[in-house]
Amino acid sequence: KAGVTQTPRYLIKTxxxxxxxxxxxxxxxxxxxxxxxxxxxxxxxxFEYFSETQRNKGNFPGRFSGRQFSNSRSEMNVSTLELxxxxxxxxxxxxxxxxxxxxxxxxxxxVL
Amino acid sequence: xxxxxxxxxxLSVPEGENLVLNCxxxxxxxxxxxxxxxxxxxxxxxxxxxQSSQREQTSGRLNASLDKSSGRSTLYIAASQPxxxxxxxxxxxxxxxxxTFGSGTQLTVLP
Numbered sequence: 537k538a539g540v541t542q543t544p545r546y547l548i549k550t551x552x553x554x555x556x557x558x559x560x561x562x563x564x565x566x567x568x569x570x571x572x573x574x575x576x577x578x579x580x581x582x583f584e585y586f587s588e589t590q591r592n593k594g595n596f597p598g599r600f601s602g603r604q605f606s607n608s609r610s611e612m613n614v615s616t617l618e619l620x621x622x623x624x625x626x627x628x629x630x631x632x633x634x635x636x637x638x639x640x641x642x643x644x645x646x647v648l
Numbered sequence: 649x650x651x652x653x654x655x656x657x658x659l660s661v662p663e664g665e666n667l668v669l670n671c672x673x674x675x676x677x678x679x680x681x682x683x684x685x686x687x688x689x690x691x692x693x694x695x696x697x698x699q700s701s702q703r704e705q706t707s708g709r710l711n712a713s714l715d716k717s718s719g720r721s722t723l724y725i726a727a728s729q730p731x732x733x734x735x736x737x738x739x740x741x742x743x744x745x746x747x748t749f750g751s752g753t754q755l756t757v758l759p
Contacts, residue, residue, distance in 0.1 A: 579749035
């Protein structure tokens, strides 16, 4: 079974641009969560989607948004990029009705 | 608000030594606790998951314990090897269905 797949693996953008990151969960998993990792703040929860609905949201500004498609694939969008958005963005998926999360390799975003 | 603390922040040991990493959390209402390993620039590798009803889990040279009432977990690594060098992260899954992570322990095992 393929693991959680995140694309692209690396991304370079400039301030003010927007970016879309993609996450394909493990087959059969309907829950997808996103996390941001920075040296200063560590790993922080962004949001969780389940069956195309945002079920939970962390404490991030509205520039961070996401969605989930009917095939459980999820995208995360960051608009009006700031230097502080440079981070490793991790996606995790979980099987139905369990509390286990499996992580992808992440997308490293650099904002110049 | 759940807070997770890991001590020590960094640890350097000679190869072959047994070691213990500590994790504490403030809210005992958790579903589970997970220990992850992260190599530089990489994603997270799950090492052990302990459900809230369990006391410990073992995998090879790794043993993790959970004392939910006191808000503590330990990760025991036996006979450490240079390949164990990495950052070890503890995370708890709470009622809000989000993982709250500690800041990690950076482990270096010297040959």
